[in-house]
Amino acid sequence: MNKNNLPIYFSIAVVFGIIIGVFFSKGNSYSSLVGKTSDNERKIKRLIDYIQSDYVDDVNTDKLLDGAIAEMLDKLDPHSVYIPKENLQSVTESMQGNFVGIGVQFRMRGDTITVIDAIKGGPSIKAGIKAGDRILMANNDTLYGINIRTDQILKKLKGKPDTKVNLQIYRKTNDSVFNIDITRGKVNIKSVDIAYMLTDNIGYIKVNRFARNTYREFKTSLDSLLTKGMGTLVLDLRNNGGGFIDIANKMVDEFLEDDKLIVYTKNNRGDIKESFATDKGEFENGKLYVLIDENSASASEIVAGALQDNDKGTIIGRRSFGKGLVQQEMDLGDGSAVRLTTARYYTPTGRSIQKPYKKNKNSSNYREDIENRYYNGELFSKDSIKITDSLQYKTPKGKVVYGGGGIIPDVFVPIDTTSNMSTFFFGPLQNFAFDYVDNNRSKLSNLTIDDFIKTFDNNHEVSDRFFTKVKDFRISEKRKATIRHNLKTVIARDLFNDEGLYKLSEKDDKMIQKVLELENQNKDLP
Template sequence: MKPIAHTLLAASAGAVLAITVPTAVSAARENETWRELDTLMDVFLKVRESYVEPVDDKKLIEGAINGMLASLDPHSSYLDARDSEAMRSQTDGEYGGLGLTVSTEDGAVRVVAPTDDTPAARAGIKSGDFITHLDDQLIFGSTLNEAVDKMRGKPGTSIKLTVVRPGAPKPLTFNLTREVIKVRPVKWEAKGNVGVIRISSFNRQTGEATRQAVTELTSKIGPNLSGFVIDLRSNPGGLLDQAIDVSDTFLERGEIVSQRGRAKGDIERYYARSDDLSGGKPIVVLVDEGSASAAEIVAGALQDQKRAIVIGQRSFGKGSVQTLIPLGPDSGLRLTTARYYTPAGRSVQEAGIEPDIVVPQLTDTTRNDRPRLREADLRNHLIAEKAVDEKLVEDDGKPDPRFKMTAEELKKQGVTDFQLDYAVRLVGRLGPSAPPAVQVAATTK
């Protein structure tokens, strides 16, 4: 590891020498930085020499790197060979495991979202659940990598998960069988004259699959097609280019998203390039507190361009862009390098996407018992550049008088997914000869 250390020091030294006439303030700052680096090296040497057991140098250095990045924000991280391979397999759309997106929070493993049609989703594991034990072994305090490694394994083998669900009277137990997870990011079906497109993630196939969905639904339903529902609920995000591709599918022109980095002039803008494949049909976008990142880009673009009505619950609020920076043949850096903005110049960081129509999931009987964890709840999250209205961030918990029906009453009517049913009925009311979405959205605010 010494060559790496020397390389870093040489780069730093070069930066200092480039300043021909340093100011007193900059010189003092550089001296302070060198003192801190000396302290870091002193700690490294003391640990290596005096710790009760021999410690691998690589383990110590990677621990220091991880600690450095953890002090920045929740989405910056160091990727070793295992992490890099896991990220590639997920963006390619195939990996082994249970089908869970998880994070760590104060030493606890929290479920961000289960992936559709995977062992975790079929068993009923929900966003916001906390995994406390794997095969009866406590995992509290484990690193995220350690927890993920235990959940992955040979397809066909079993694992027992103990889950604490806020509001549940006692821990829940799930016995799951590992599978090869082949993520199908887009599914579609016709519900009457409405095309429903479910997008569960943004991997390399998402854009093309979305265009295929629009084409096949248009052909299947025919001239009586009322419009489309785009379901982005519990979609944790993914690749930026795929979010742009999906948005472009439904837009004729205009900006989709912009990203702005640290420097004032470091701005990139992305625009619609192709025709609206849906032919201008009405669109309703479904989001919830699990809709994050790339999902929020799509929802925000279609909302700001007055192309769609957004309904559901306020989204997660992840408005930052991560860049993958290679550090070697098998390692890299996942670093937050920019914030993204909707076409109207809104940053969704912390506040998320606010729906045009707030629609609770009445058919989920546990919705009021589970915490609605969002970006603003994560430790060291980026602070929004503009102050966020606390009314958007905090839910007063009061029931909406417009939605009084119980899950039992809805079940008797054959409704198992109230939000989706509401979206389909809304598009159906618009009909083939509906007014432009801009007019409809104005009347539903």
Template structure:
């Protein structure tokens, strides 16, 4: 649709507000919210008439479906930033992250030299059972040649994902030989725990990327494994975790908080107050806790951090979290689309509202992280947020603050040391990932027994750096800049090493290397010690 059509949205939005377009829509559970059928028909007809006139008379071609759905979304965002309309075709992708699985073949891939290359094959996955191996190059899928055609990640997913039990024929190139593999798609897990290992002899580390329906089980398995290795203290990393399934967050807190401890409460105009409590004796009850958050930690992440902070169960480290404290209820509509409607608010055990203010438009709200960057909040504690009217006290007398998001107990500024335009160009062009794939493909990584041995023994030599610079220039036209290179040299070394480790040990390998120089983790280790 032409961009000039954006001017139509406020007009249609106003009509929808007046009409109360959702009144009378029959929901998937058989309920309806009818008032007067005469009023309902009057406004629905007016909306239909206007869209028909626009379709017939407007200066540019319009897509009525896109216009209508965009207007609904704008209407809901006028109420609050998290009520939303989800079209039927978009629901499947959203449910994958919640379910923690999707239908597919079970490979991780990269597009190297415009060819789809297998980085990893998930054990016991459909691809594994079909005999697909790491470093295979996929050149054809169901009769479609995909090598040297300007392939995109999105198109790869369209080709390989699908309903469980459906077949897909894949042609691979392995050491110059073409092989055809028939793969029956199956359930592929989306792991929410990216890394779990011991930082020191007694301090463990778990990084959780999202809260899916499988997250609590993954957390328990990781924690049990760390306990076998001597876990006495835990760094729980929730940075960049945008939330997800509340039940998984509550189940994880069951392992940490004493039975009967308040976790979170919800309350809304049409929703009576409900308080959730921990229900089990915690098997991590003796473990000292540090929780890492930043401005991208939201929703369920904030519930976990707030419950641990308000119950004096551990320390929260990092920067103020996002501030999403609104509870949505999913209501399915007749056509399979979804109305995600805010019905209540989250409150921490001391009574703090997690939700940050919503006084501006939707775009301004969603740009809050950039605003924090520009106003300096990511680099030093913003004392203007610590006002008496937002002060709360924990059972042991610690002062905590409301006002939107979780304020950390220990503030750690954003680390920008060693950054440069040259380094950022390398990042955005995906050079580190591509180079590391090429390196792992032609070097024997099996000689390193584990990531710890790799960290001790592997060095990013001057030859590796030289090859990397040449690769960046020849493949991505990134001109070498001596001054900025020297400024970012240690970051470049670390990134190369971490990405090579990722090729062998996936996310565990990358985080193990990156975390060595991570300021928040080093602060957490010091605080726990």
């Protein structure tokens, strides 16, 4: 935007701030404003009219107002945000846990869209689309050989329910080109990456978000593992940024006895809303471990905090993100929305786990908090976590817990920098793995995941080919061993999706290994 327009930009922000302030301070919805015209409304309308009719340059007032609203929300808290109408659909799809489309995961390799996976239950897999297929055209629109953006591809593949799209496909396995009609339909965005048995007794469930479909997927996974003899559950909430509070409450309800407090919220009027467990929990008597890290936020922290404060299970990992604010999405009437912080939530002992912030989401302290944890040593040592004695609380069994910024785990596990893929080799590893799977798909399709884990590249033939490609770089034998495992993991992911990724990562996962260590210690107790 031209610097000369900045005074207008901020003037509109101020005026809109007055209107929104009146709107929210009364706790009313948008409908209460449209019923009567206020001086503030007349003022903003007059300003827009002046700009449109008399301002010296052409101005897109829609974009001007979008920027003004976003600027105003920046002055509130780090999690109140404006969602422009062009972004609202994707945000809604993520939170609802589904979208309408053909149901494929893809990546651009070279100049061509290559299907990584046809999503289970989606239209593409029903129509016969397979991993490795190239999508060349959609309804006569060319999708290869051009610099096409991902959002442009999605517009061609997604659409309204029950509409058809004609795809031209190249299938490398038999060197054929063919056309296929696919009827768009609802496609699930899965919340549970994987659920399987780590041992004969220990089950593992990885949850990546708290969307509308999360509890249903979680409950299906829980019930399935119970039929396999699970007595101990590892619930993995690492890198889970949260979602709907009510979904988190339903998950916690599976673990807590009737009438146990899960969480309570308090708004600006002091109104308190409490959520309690019911008597329907399927795993109230089971043993539980919850894995968290610095990217576990919001609803993930509600789960971890509720269990910790009720002395249920063991929280393992590193201090969580520290988001204790509740947002409500509110329609602005033109296809856009605002996600406004309307309350704070508190764990059963009364802890607020919201980390400190200035009323400006661009504050560097808030944005750089995770990076600061790395440099101040907190990600490597529990002793580096700053705690405040005045924010000390006790659980019913006398365990000391702290508020003031995230959930501090019961058992600390430092970040593991040795097992992570080298930043430099990550891209080459991905590309090599993709090409290897793509060129050997028929042969590899005969392997089960267990066979792959036991036998693949035991003679180092495949990984040595990779090292030949990066021979100009000196790599120690110790580093080579790590890279071999990382390459095998990426190939497993391309072949077996999340099942391959997690099962190959399991033995190098320090938190899972800590769980197994604790379980073995308990077995050795008299």
